[in-house]
Amino acid sequence: MTDTAPRELPLQELDEVIIRFAGDSGDGMQLTGDQFTSISAALGNDLATLPEFPAEIRAPQGTLAGVSAFQVRISDFAITTPGDAPTVLVAMNPAALKAQLHNVVQGGAIIINTDAFNERNLEKAGYESNPLDDGSLEGYRIYPVPMSQITRDAVAEHGVKPRDAERSKNFFALGLISWMYTRPVEPTMEFINTKFRGKELVIKANEAAFHAGYNFGETAELFESHYEIKPASLPSGEYTNVNGNTALAWGCVAAGQLARLPVFLGSYPITPASDILHDLSALKNFGVRTFQAEDEIAAAASAVGAAFGGALSFTTTSGPGVALKGESLGLAVSLELPLVVIDIQRGGPSTGLPTKPEQADLMMAMYGRHSESPMPIVAPKSPADCFDAAIEACRIALRYRTPVMLLSDGYLATSSEPWLLPDVDSLPDIGVDFHTGFNGTNEDGEGIFLPYLRDPETLARPWAIPGTPDLMHRIGGIEKEDGSGNISYDPENHQKMVNLRAAKIEAIDVPDVEVAGDVDATFCMLGWGSTWGAIDAAVERLQKNGKKVAHVHLTHLNPLPKNLGDVLSTFDKVICPEMNDGQLVNLVRAKYLLDVRPVNKMNGVPFTTAEIESAALQAMEAS
Amino acid sequence: MTDISPRTEPGDWATDQEVRWCPGCGDYSILTAMRMLMPELEVDRENTVFISGIGCAARFPYYMNTYGMHGIHGRAPAIATGLAMARPDLDIWVIGGDGDMMSIGGNHLIHALRRNVNINILLFNNMIYGLTKGQFSPTSEVGKVTKSSPMGSLDAPFNPMSVALGAEAAFVARTHDMDRHHMMEMFRRAHAHKGASIVEVFQNCNVFNDGAWEGITKKQNRDGNLISLEQGQPIRFGADGEFGVVVDNGAAKVVSVADVGVEALLVHDERKADPSTAFMLSRLSRGPFEPTPIGVFRAVERIEYATSSTSQLAMAHDNQGSGDLASLLRSRGTWQV
Structure with missing residues (x-):
């Protein structure tokens, strides 16, 4: 803390601001952005975020490839996007400035960590001259701040080694931006203490760096004013800030409860879908069983097996994984078992752009299996909508006994928005009954079970799970006789089954568009x-x-x-x-x-x- | 036991479906062994599931009056893993051939074995692709002339027992389709093992690879070329037990008992924690023309996969309480508007 008396700076009211934090992928920009988002959410602003990070875990330090960014838009009115262009850029090094400058609106503010603008870093970023003094930043409001140095000085008294001190500079930046936009200090102090619990030195260093940043804004005669963004007038109620992948994971759990079925997830790690596997793996107290399979194929196949056993089954992946799961999904189409495939679409073809969104798996979802293998497709429209989409996908899967494709993408997966929490008691009941008795008779008048005797309304077949007395039956990928489910190569029966499978999907009760x-x-x-x-x-x-x-x-x-x-x-x-x-x-x-x-x-x-x-x-x- | 009538008869385990394997196929005797074993296991049909992939062997589920799934090529162990995790209460059998299990599904097989999922895997090994009409398989010998290898196959074959042991399998056994009693015993043992068990069944494809196993399974060849592994017994074979197996220079080797004495013979111990001796035994024979061990190579106890998964669920429940959806949605902080 400094004892300099605060200057009286004018407080200006803004209706919105779009801030982009950019730095090296090891600089903690995602964490900084997340925390700024949380504070703003708590203040009642509407908001939307857009994280952007490289596919590499630690791309070479200081290079353009290694730049990680987090854009957050906060406003006093309702918004639906993280904004086109940032009005404020926080650039932690030359590479971040170079990679992000083109995004910033003309006249926008750029807060620069000048300590990182040494010859070596400039060279790594591909700058031939220092942009801080070659006039190339004309047209922007530049705020040069020696963040590394001030951070080092601030944490020194706590006995943090200079090398480690550098790591706290993202909290300096957060402190400074918190001052600029009049965010309260307390929530971040709580966050630091929770996040780094048990690491006293790290807590002290981050707290000190945050305060240093906050006080720098107040005392350095660099800024002409600071700003206030009033709460947005959103529908009243309780809100949380949620990204698409978490909303999907929660939706899967909710669907399990609404269907009164245990949740099974077969998955193989893949960007940008892995977080759903992570989230669900941590929800075992909800009875959620997660299985990290040996490959994408086994992930889907295990989900088919679990569905046969009566679980609410999921498999989560991205495009390359869907390609591998195709045959298992064809099996699920043929077996007519409920299963939800969650595809977090990313750029392709092949490995493509693992961390970047695309909506180019639509045709694969529609037609990406051999022969006529129709699958329903559901696509959430926003991060929070992912929750409802997961429940809707499960409703369709269960009611019609079919695999369902849910198409999210890398944008929804990681970006977040405030979500007016639903009353969990008002969520729809999507439960279906297992079949437990005979549904036909043989020539001798004895009861028999016909696994492909359809519900006349939905065309769904009965779901009788192992363990049910008397209903033993065999199902498989070979064409089945309608009704009995016995193997049939009869031409007319095949035509009928193709038509029935198509008619069942076509008749699904999806809501009209508005x-x-x-x-x-x-x-x-x-x-x-x-x-x-x-x-x-x-x-x-x-x-x-x-x-x-x-x-x-x-x-x-x-x-x-x-x-x-x-x-x-x-x-x-x-x-x-x-x-x-x-x-x-x-x-x-x-x-x-x-x-x-x-x-x-x-x-x-x-x-x-x-x-x-x-x-x-x-x-x-x-x- | 004799005065208690079993809950089921072998006939109860048959379906009304016509069995469509080629007449004379070794699969028939395996099916019979399975149907005869089931009443003895005192299990219920509704709690029994047969899962298969693709191939001749994979038709097996259609002929068992249980729950069953004829899946897709190679994926039966993966499908069964999902089912075993979702339903640890079931008895799950996985049926496949050498192409299904060792080639297209090799990955799933080894992972199911290392995880020790509670499934009984029967590998019908006829060293040929049957359903696709006669191409060489991953267990065919080098030089095998088939439609797809007119100048002889170039591929070194897999030894399924060695693969299974290398994949950390806790129960590994071998039998053949000419000995119903032995098959039933191996299947019974596999069923009793809690975890993944694999039983390789030497099976004759009388159409595309007829007599492939005869060198060891034909009645007159058995004494000299089949070594029955018996727990706790010195490993010996021959009409009068005149041959035996010793460990010599890090490998199992066939010897004449008269030359080395009974005391020198390797005493079979399927329960050895270290799989090295079992592996040595799996390498004893290079093919169906020289003394080949059958029986249980390895039977050790390891924690079963779904059991571990269930304990984690229980532990999470104990530590965090029963999951509450409304609290979950609030777990990352909320604010009021």
């Missing part, structure tokens, strides 16, 4: 999954500029909502922004013969609001 924005518009944007936030924000901007625009967003991709064709045909023009090369466009064109126009982006970065706004304006103007 038109958001201007219902009477002639122009519509069609989206699915994680593009919801950006499209929604673009609609709002377009409307502010006097445009009429409608938004139709799909969270069910197979079957498509029954009213979709009719709804879309009411518009003169429909564009479809998606992070792939036009996959939904192809599906919709094929199904409804409608000229939906593609707007595609595949650079591993989610759509910005501006990109969608501009695509919409272009499309509206085009004749």
Whole structure:
């Protein structure tokens, strides 16, 4: 603590700010961003986050490849995206500045750790001259801060070695930003004490660094003002901040409770899906059994086995894993067993971009199994929506006895938003009954069990699990006779079974789409999954500029909502922004013969609001 | 036991499905052994599950009046692992051939064995691909001439017992399709073992690899070429027990008992914690033309996988209490608006 009297700085009110913390992947930027998010959430701001990190665990220090960033947008109004461009960049080293500068809005603030701008680091980042003095940062508000040095000085009194002291500089940055945006100190002190419990020296160092940063803002005559962002007027209730992967894990647990079934997860670690495995592995007191399999195939196959035994079965993965699971999913289609596959889509082909999102597995989800193997597809539209999507996927899987694909992506997986917690008692009952008695008779009039005798309403077959007396039966991947389930190579039976499997999926009770924005518009944007936030924000901007625009967003991709064709045909023009090369466009064109126009982006970065706004304006103007 | 009638008869374990293996296939005798064993195990049909992959052997579940799944090629151990974890109360048998288990499903087999999941794996080894009509398999001998290897197979074969022992299997046994009594005994032992058990069954494919095992399993060859491993007994064979097995220079070796004396023979101990001796025995024979051990190579106790999984659930329950969804959703901090 310093005893300098605080300066009286003007407090300016802002409606929002978009801050991007950027540093080396070892600099703790994700932790810093997370903590800033938590404090802001507690203050009642609306917020959205966008973490960005390299696939490598420790890419070479100081290089562009090693830059890790965390963008958080906080506001006093309701928002749906983490914002297009940061208004504030915290750059911990030259590489972070170089990698992130192009993102920052013109005139934006850049807070720079000047201590890291030595010759060696500049060279590693590929700077030929020091951007701090070559004029290349003109047009931005630059705040040079010797973060490393001040941090070292601040922690020295606690006996921290200079080498270790450096590690606390992210807390210095957090302290400084907390001061700038008038965030309270106490929550971060609590966080440090919980997070580093048992490591007294680390706690002291981080606390000292945080205070040093906070006080630096107050005392250094560098900043002209500090800012306040009032709470947003959100629907009242209890909120938590949740990212997509955690919401999915919680959704899986909730679905197990709502179906009164034990949860089984067969999984193989893969970015960006592993966190679901981690989260569920820690929830054993909910009766959740997790199995880290030897490969993606075994992960899916084990889930099929558990489903046969009567568990609510999941397998979690990303695109390359879905490719490997294909045969097991075909088996599940043929066995007509409930199973939920969670695909956190990432850039491809092949290994592609493990940490970057794409929505390019839609066709694989639709058609990525041999022969006619239809699977329902559910796609959450926001991080918190992942919770509901998991429950909905389970509802469909259980009611119709089918594997279901849930398509999230790397963006939803790691970004977070405030979530108005549901009343758990109001969540839907998705339980189904196991079959326990005969459902047919043989020629002698004795009771028999027909494992493929379908429910006339849902076309689902009875789910009789091992251990049920008298209902012993065999099922398999070979074509089965309708009703008895016995092996059948009969041509007519196969045609019938193909038709039945298709009809069952087609008839799933998915909700109709609703038109958001201007219902009477002639122009519509069609989206699915994680593009919801950006499209929604673009609609709002377009409307502010006097445009009429409608938004139709799909969270069910197979079957498509029954009213979709009719709804879309009411518009003169429909564009479809998606992070792939036009996959939904192809599906919709094929199904409804409608000229939906593609707007595609595949650079591993989610759509910005501006990109969608501009695509919409272009499309509206085009004749 | 004789005055208590068993809960079931062998016929209760048969289904109404026509068995469609080629006439003369070794699978028939394995099926008969299994149906005869079941009543003796005093188990219920509804608590018994047969899981298979793809191949001739994989049709097995359709012929057992239990719960069953005919899965996909090679994945039966993985499917069974999921089932065994979800339902530790069940008796699960996994049936597959040498192609299914050692080739396309090799990975799942070794991992199921090392985890010690409570499943009984029967590996029907006929050293050939039957269902795809006669290509060499991962247990075929080098030089095997088949449709896909007209100039002879180049692949060095797997020895399933060595693979299983290398994969940390706790129960490893071998039998053959010409000896129903021995098969039943091995299956019984496999069933009694808590954890993953593997039984290799030398099985004749009379269409694509007829007589492949005859050099050791034909009646007149058994005395000289089948070594029955008996727990606690010196390992010896021959019509009059004139041959035996010793360990010599780090390897098992066949000797004449007259030359070395009974005391020098290796005494079989399937319960040895260290698998090295069992491994030596698995390497004794290079193929079905010289003395080959059958019986239980290894039977040691190791904690069963689903049991461990269940104890972790119980421990979590004890430490954290029964999971409460409303609290879970609040576990990362909340705020009121």
